[in-house]
Amino acid sequence: MFQADPQNFRELKTTTRPDIMLRMIRNEDSGEIYVGSSDAKVYKVNPMAEEPEFLPFEGHTSYVMGLVDTGKYLVSGSYDKSLIWWNKETQQQVRRIELAHDRWIRNLAITPDKKHVLSVADDMICKIWDAESGELVRELVSHIKISEEGFPNMLYAVTVSPDGKLVATVDRIAKIKIWDFETGEELKELEAPKCYTWDAKARIHAIGGIRSVSFSPDGTQLAVGGIGQIGNVDHLGAAGRVELFDVASGEKLHMFEGDDKHKGLVEQIIFHPSGKWIMAVGGDHNGWIQFMDLEKKEVLKQVKAPMHVHQMVVTSDFSTAYGAGHNRLAVWSFEPKPEPEPEPQDN
Amino acid sequence: MSVNPSRRRFLGGAAAAGIAASSMNMDVLKAEALSNELKKNGKRVLLLWLAGGASQLETWDPKPGRLTGGPYQAIQTSLPGVQISELMPKMATRLHNTAIIRSLNTQIGDHGGGARLMHLGRRDEPNLKYPDMGSVLARELGRPDLQVPDYVSFYTATEGRGNAVGQPGFLGARYAPMFLTTDNKPAHLSRLEDITDLDHKERADLRALLSNRFAKGRVSESLGSHNVAYGRVRGLMSSEKLFDLSDEPQKIKDRYGNSLFAQQAMVARRLVEAGTPFVKVARAWWDSHGQNFETHLELVTELDHVMSTLLEDLEERGLLEDTLVVTLAEFGRTPTINASLGRDHFARAWSASLTGCGIQGGTVFGATDEDGQHVKDNEIGAAELFATIYKAVGIDPHHEYFVGSRPIPLVDPGTHAVDEVLA
Structure with a gap:
């Protein structure tokens, strides 16, 4: 494998768009990239093309907030509450579950064997679907629907452990649930309360929540991301925050926080295959990528992104990263910057 | 200019007690007959102020x-062809009493300036302090025969509280709001436990006797205001129970x-x-x-839950016919979505709603373009909205006060109410 070094991480290319690119996946075999947009479409695109073409998949009626590739199909979930199975070649709908959830679908995940698709939504249910037939297999239910303060809770993200045995879900009030995939039993509840700010006095509403969750490659650790405590809840006015837990014990292992120049939400956490460092991507009005060393427990590097990054994918060899975000797509490289050609010298 | 002393007889609002009325003279003689007639009609206004925009x-x-x-998404309402946000499913079923105004262009995009404009209905003037909507309505609709406060204003959050203008201006402190910020009940309104009601009354009588003796032969605005304030004390005290929800039926509380x-x-x-003419x-x-x-x-x-419940409650009690419920803010928010998935201040094309008294329910006035960036049809400003509110509760918006010899109309000259939303 390519020995990716965060210190070499650099931007290669950006593409400007009028819409907000909210989700992104990449088929490792074909190299195809799909993005979910605020214009309710899914697009197939090659961000490295000189003038990238955006091939639309049309069918949703609101923001596309989840994308997974089953191999055979592309599956998308939207704030319109529906799930759509797509033929990747024809861009046609193969199946549509109109009311997959009662409220906004916030995100999708897929099991490592690609046999099941998981969806989370603001009805506070995680639903597990058969990736081939679209049948509902089971529901994971226990996140509360209304916060203690009386406002709707939101179920932001879901992930599956590398061995496919565990599911983790995270919500607005900063609760983390770990479930047994096969039985649907809730195994553990953890929390990262600093990720949720309730302002009872000045503005009387909340902000924050856990927005991202990932298992480590060996499945022993769970990382969750969001934003720290915010003084003025009008803005994403605190540093991005990542908390790391031991899955077996539930013990909180460490907390990473960016500096004041990197405020906003951690929208996604990506573990390097070595398990030694992670990437946290996100932003507020600006975007960033942060690299965190899990062994030294320190922030390795913070890079400004050309946009608030909503989702990133990295090639399996960790040589290239693609990001979807606010009005832009971007491409980064982990490869060392080529040395400039030496100037020819006169005798 | 002559002054009608009867109009300054009351110095109201617990917070205003003891404060002298404005030194500016205000001639209200011309309006007296009309005003009294209106008061008999028992009209009220309830403003839901969506602070911050x-x-x-x-x-x-x-x-x-x-x-x-x-x-x-947008959802269909009870009005054919009219859609509102899916976040308002309860209001969508009961728009029959409501008029939506979608064409406000108020131009001021900062909190302080916007809030002042949407409280006063006009821009500030260096040499004149205008009354806010609540003070005008307290004066025009307040009933001397009732003991309740005329203008009550709730603002519990601390952010933006200073922008929520409660300003009687040239009308004088009599029409200042009872401003509740820390509790839903007014502070210091209860009679002290170690004083009996008879004691309290007799003390008031003694104070009045001494004060009247002192006032005899003296002409003083301050002295008049002082006595008016004391004159309202027992009335305000008796309204304390209005702020106490303990006797409200549980089923209403649950709703x-x-x-x-x-x-x-x-x-x-x-x-x-109970007759309070203006509550914010x-x-x-x-x-x-x-x-x-x-x-x-x-x-x-x-908002959807509270507003729909409130309207339903008022309607069931037969109060909505005489109560105008307004939703308003200092401005709206930008159609353009920023990178924090937020919306910023936007005063160029935004909305308000009017429900109940004097309103032609089920109407939508004005329109914005397809992206909501500009008003497309029937643009109005704060003055037109205020004229509409005043007219809805039976007040002539062109009615004039006099400050010294200067006539001050309720709304800026040349302003017309939006008759399309009036019943």
């Missing part, structure tokens, strides 16, 4: 399918819910039911520069 796109003027529209906004809306209903319930803080859609999911959901 609620988004018109997530409430009354959705733009589904446009990039500016955000993620929420409103437990949120602070709901509790204050319930007190507001009790006040207007401020719900802060809507200033969603970041995470607009999450914030509006919280706040519009609450």
